Amino acid sequence: MEKVTKVFWISIVIATLFVGWGVVAPVHLGVMMNTTKSYFLSSFGWFYQLSATFFLIFALFLIFSKYGKIRLGADDEKPEFKRPTWFAMLFSAGMGIGLLFFGVSEPVSHFASPPIGEGGTADAAKVALRYTYLHWGFHAWAIYAVIALVLAYYKFRKKQPGLMSVTLTPLLGKRATGTLGIIIDVVAVFATIFGVAASLGLGAAQINSGLSYITGIPISFTIQLVIISIVTVLFMLSATTGIQKGIKYLSNANLILAVILLIVFLFLAPTGFLLDLFTTTLGSYIQNLPSMGLRLAPFNEENAVWIQDWTIFYWAWWIAWAPFVGTFIARVSKGRTVREFMIAVLVIPTLVCVFWFAVFGGTGIYYEFFEGLDVSGQTLETVLFFVYHQLPLTGLLIVITLMLITTFFVTSADSATFVLGMQTTNGSLNPPNIVKIVWGFFLSASAVVLMLSGGLNAMQTAIIVSAFPLTFVLIAMSFSILKDFSKEMKRKKIIKQ
Template identity: 55%
Template sequence: MKKISPVFYISITLSILFILWGAFAPENLEKVSSTLQNFLQVKFGWFYLITASALLLFAIFLAFSKYGNVKLGKDDDEPEYSTFSWFSMLFSAGMGIGLVFWSIAEPISHFNIPPFSEGNSPEAAETALRYSFFHWGLHPWGIYAVIALALAFFKFRKDAPGTISAIFYPLLGDHINGPIGRTIDTIAVFATVFGVATSLGLGAIQINGGLHFLNENISNGFLTQLIIIIAVTILFMISVISGIGRGIKWLSNINIILAILLMVFFLFMGPTTFLLNLFTTSLGNYIEYLPRMSFRLSPFNNENGDWIQGWTIFYWAWWIAWSPFVGTFIARVSKGRTIREFVFGVLAVPTLFGALWFSIFGGTGIHIEMFGEGGIWEAMNFGENTEIALFATLEHLPLSTIATIISIVLIGSFFITSADSATFVIGMQTTNGMLNPPLRVKIIWGLVQAAAAAVLLWSGGLAALQTASIVSAFPFTFILILIMISLHKGLKNEEIKTTRKKKVF
């Protein structure tokens, strides 16, 4: 345990105190966290929007700049993983459970309660898909890309430790090894624990909803969700033991295959032509409205403003909370790729896949509501039980039982890879950036994440999960802004050194 840094002990203490708070005073935790959430959403919504857009623009700038040919590693390093495995791992870590959970729930929610238009109308349907693309498209991957680029550049090209604080060497120098560096890493770990706990909670809720859909004798409540968390925790511990090259890689490949199979099932069992037309139209709308959506807060309409705070601001905070985890993991599997290749891969492919995903799943649900039997919104209890949306939609398709089982397996597999990847990443951040953290460290963090997810569900269900993301993301937002500055400075120093070498030669 000599490699363990003080960040481990600080972070584990804070996490355990939070878990004990939720276990013994859940109502107080829910009240305090909700108050913080409302304050941050109302007062700093503009800050989240501007930061997310700035990060995306900075990533695009790097891809097209003179730094695009810089390799994330030494000049002779080659990619460690195949392109398919690379996409599979970054996609499983970057979206995972949430993509399945919200695939139909979000478009149906926007269709019935849209901003800027009347519900249950063609305009509402277009808005629903456009904002689903927006929330899961370029902006989240832009956030991930910047932090992953910074980590990979300093780790593999500059031989720095694989910690968030190491990125700040151009700005802070040796101070990264003192209290300032430990504070940065502790904030990153704390944001990761509760960002991932949010997704684990979502996974437990949706698996419970699917099992209840298959068998009404299985109760839909906290006790069943706790059993699911315990069962999946055991499974991802097995994956942790097998390591990144086997467990995470294999499961990520399986995830992508299952996800594509389920998507193909929806495409050909549903209104195929309608879905393809909807994808084309919605993609064009997304591109057309992207600048406006990126900075829209609706200060003159409280109802629309509340909608943006409840959806867009929540998502931006969620992605920021996830960014130290996803960024570290993507950096770990991206050695040997150039900055240009990395940015195009991380931004373009997942965004297009996500757009197709929401068009097919969400489009099927909207088609049933507009032209079919309807009933999905009612089954969701008018937005209260979003975990039911996927399974309520499957009722209207052939072979629904088989598809439901595949969906539950996919959610469980995403659950395992998200938790597995997160334990690996938090292990790196609390062992001075070790590329292969000690097994006991990963197991400890796996148990902490599972406990955090259980406590959040106990203290307030889905609302508590969303609150945890927003609160934990706020301090890390400032760190992301400084990461852009430090990475740019590091790249400028790299350019100066390269120029001097050429002159000497």
């Protein structure tokens, strides 16, 4: 354990207190989290909206700026991966349990209860997809792209440890490695824990629902606890046995399964309708992007609650995931230029996510709008399987989906233990197994505690609260890299003269 830092010990103490609170007094924790969530959503919704918009504007600025030619590595360094492989990796970073959990459930939920206008209409269908694209599109990937760029720049060009605190050295000087730096890294650790724990909780709930459809076993917390325990053993094994190739193969299998599921689903569902719907809603999304991205509802309480529960929650979730996904994207992007990196990370995963929701969500809307089925009346966990029952090859679709959720579960948790290990061992690329095991335990324990103390509601609270201080860190990182980019361009000018 000689490699661990103060960040590890401080984080462990806080994580132990949180998990202990959830085990001893889950109801009290649930009440506290409800109160906290209401306060943050009503008081700081504007802050999350402006922050998400800031990252999108900053990402676009970097694409068109003079800094676009700066390389993430030495000037003569070639990219580590060929472009098609790199694109596939960006796609796999965007693929996750969330796309399967919300693929049908979010668009049909918005269709029944839209943020604007009357539910169940043709206009509501378009608005539903438009807002789903907003939540999973350019804003989300701008947050990831900016953070990944900063981490990659300092890791590969400046040869610094991959820590959030280190990237703030241009602004903070020596304080970045002192007490303030420790606080910054602890904040990143907790945002990662809660962001990933929420996904694990969603995954367990959906695996339970799928098994219930196939075998008739009940949907219960006990079953979900068993599922989390089994998957915890699997990702602990993969994280500690050093079978890096195994995880790579699993990730590739994930990608192949996801593509197969998408294509099969597209052709079994009303294909022509879905392609028309994708085309028209994509244009509508781009056209309405600025107003949707800054929309709050100060004069309409019902609309305000909708925005808080969906849009603000998503901005907080993506911010909480930024250290985790950003670290992954940074690791595979060595040798790319700033411009190439920002365009690819912003555009490719966004288009994949948008098309995914058009296909899955559009199918759910089709069955409710044209066939009169009560798709939106299903629970978030079961609605995907309900739609599968309206299609041929139901059993095959369910089996592929359960395999996907399980492998996403394992690979996400495995990657998260690595990132948490790295963040608490001064950026080590080979954190000790015992550190990864400890973080694996706390990831699963946090997921269980959140499920026990209020389910999705508690998960939302943990994400929104942990993302709040992290947002300040991420904005500071943006100005930090701008300062270093400016210095670098000045040095190049002097050398040319």
